[in-house]
Amino acid sequence: MKYYSKYIRPYIRQYRWLMLTTVLLGILTFLTSAMLTFTSGYLITRAAEMPITILLIYVPIVGVRAFGIARPVSRYFERLAGHNTVLKILADMRVKLYEMLEPQALFIRSRFQTGDLLGTLADDIEHLQDAYIRTIFPTVVALFLFLYTVTVLAVFDWLFALWITFCLSIVVFVYPLLSLFLLKKRQIQLKETQSRLYRNFTDALFGIRDWIISGNKERFFRQFHEDSEKSHAIEKKMAYWNHTRTFQLQVISGAILIFVGLWSGYAAKAGEIMPTYIASFTLVTLPILEGLIPAVPAVEKIPTYQESLQRIDRIQQYVPALNAKATVQAIPDPVGQTADICLQHISYSYGKDQEAALKDITLSIPHGRKMALLGKSGAGKSTLLQLLIGALKPASGTVTINGCNPADYGEGISKWVSVLNQKPYLFATSVENNVGLGREDATGAEIEAVIKQVKLDNYIHTLPNGIHTQMEETGQRFSGGERQRIALARILLQNTPVVILDEPTVGLDPITERDLLDTIFTSLQDKTVIFITHHLTGIEKMDQIVFLDKGKIAMQGTHQALMAGNNRYRQLYEMDQGEV
Secondary structure, eight states: OHHIIIIIHHHHHHTHHHHHHHHHHHHHHHHHHHHHHHHHHHHHHHHHTOOSSGGGGHHHHHHHHHHHHHHHHHHHHHHHHHHHHHHHHHHHHHHHHHHHHGGGHHHHHHHSOHHHHHIIIIIIHHHTHHIIIIIIHHHHHHHHHHHHHHHHHHHHOHHHHHHHHHHHHIIIIIHHHHHHHHHHHHHHHHHHHHHHHHHHHHHHHHTHHHHHHHTOHHHHHHHHHHHHHHHHHHHHHHHHHHHHHHHHHHHHHHHHHHHHHHHHHHHHHTTSSOGGGHHHHHHTHHHHHHHHTTHHHHHHTHHHHHHHHHHHHHHHHHHHHHHHHOOOOOOOOOTTOOOOEEEEEEEEOSSTTSOOSEEEEEEEEOTTOEEEEEOOTTSSHHHHHHHHTTSSOOSEEEEEETTBOGGGGGGGGGGTEEEEOSSOOOOSSBHHHHHHTTOTTOOHHHHHHHHHHTTOHHHHHHSTTGGGOBOOGGGTTSOHHHHHHHHHHHHHHHTOSEEEEESTTTTOOHHHHHHHHHHHHHHTTTSEEEEEESSOTTGGGOSEEEEEETTEEEEEEOHHHHHHHOHHHHHHHHHHTTOO
16 A cells, blocks of 8 residues: 555546546447447347348447447557556656666665666566556456446346346456465565566676676576576466466356356346347357456556565665765865875675675775776675775775765765776767766867867767767767777766776777777876776786785785785786786
């Protein structure tokens, strides 16, 4: 009820006229279908009597034509109105959720995995269209048909109407509740399993290289296969019940058809109805049952909707809580400011039963320092990055930028720290617009300046439309190195004192990689740079090198000092350079 009043009822109130139109059109569809079979039954019987003139059956012939045309027309407009209403609701929900998530993107990602967010934005909200199209609308129509059928039948024979009420109640009430009871647990299990599969597959797809490097590829595939088997087993049990239930409902429908046929025969014999209406009353049972049976699967899906609404609500509640906890201080404008970073005895763990991702890390990064953060997957590099941007808070110790905790900057952290990662997102718009995202008030001259700074101006100006060239979806118009330079230009325009490079050269060939690194370090020479990487290309340009291993600092120093005094580092460097 909590989720209904929060996510369903407001939209029912907002779009009540569109929903009412949809329901009326749905009712009209089944009524025209019922009248079509009723008139057809009368026409068949009347024509079999071979009337003296065709004029005696001309009216039912016209009725059959009219109802035959009206049925698909009303069905079309019902679907049109229903989907129009639902798409408006889903669009509104997506926009509201996105507007809530977007300002806190860095913080949200520390709390929810990528698959969770994609599952909510794509799967959960999309799934809610079934709540209207396959549950609310069909249920309302079925209830109307139930009451209408019983009322009309009571006009002819109230005792038989009571018996039919009992029979139809089995279809409209007993089986939906029985299905809900039997499938509730399995529906929830299936939704949870599929959500976990969606989340794990999405996150693994983004980080498949780390799975391979860490040697856990087989473990991932084994776990994924087990979850898939579990999902298939649940689906198989549900499918078995659905087939069994369908057969049982068909038997009940056949029995009701026989009851109506027998009653209409006796009623005609007693003179209560004309014999020509025997077929009409019998055949009209079919479209009525066709409108009642959808209520059965409609109700059984309620637990699935609740689970989806819980996931949406969990994310929506987290963001206001995050905003309430954020104590955004009066921090000076970062333009022209220096940024000194200090980490004192930092430790962090993702769970009570999990090994700490970081263990007693102490680092000092004065403004302008170029520091490389090395280590294999799982060493703690990404966790340290999340701490630096305020997305995580340490379990113990302190992280400060100019004496303030990064989490206290709130959304303002993006003015102090920018990140150039492996695959920066570029939108399907012009180069100018993509670069201009770094600062909304940037002039054309400033955009041109940063494009020149990243050494992309000569190439851009050879294009027919220059900086107005469309980049296509995810920037596919350009090569990997060119996309990274455009993303770097965006960061230069943003002009933050601290820049984190999260393996920006992954996937590039060695020549392009070195050329891009030269451009990066040249353009960022007056800023604090934290270079997170797996390998050591360009490492000699760094002022300080920190090697993480299992959450601890295993090596630390300058490139020259480590080459001279640390055999492990020297071997790693020589292997990376192809000297071994």
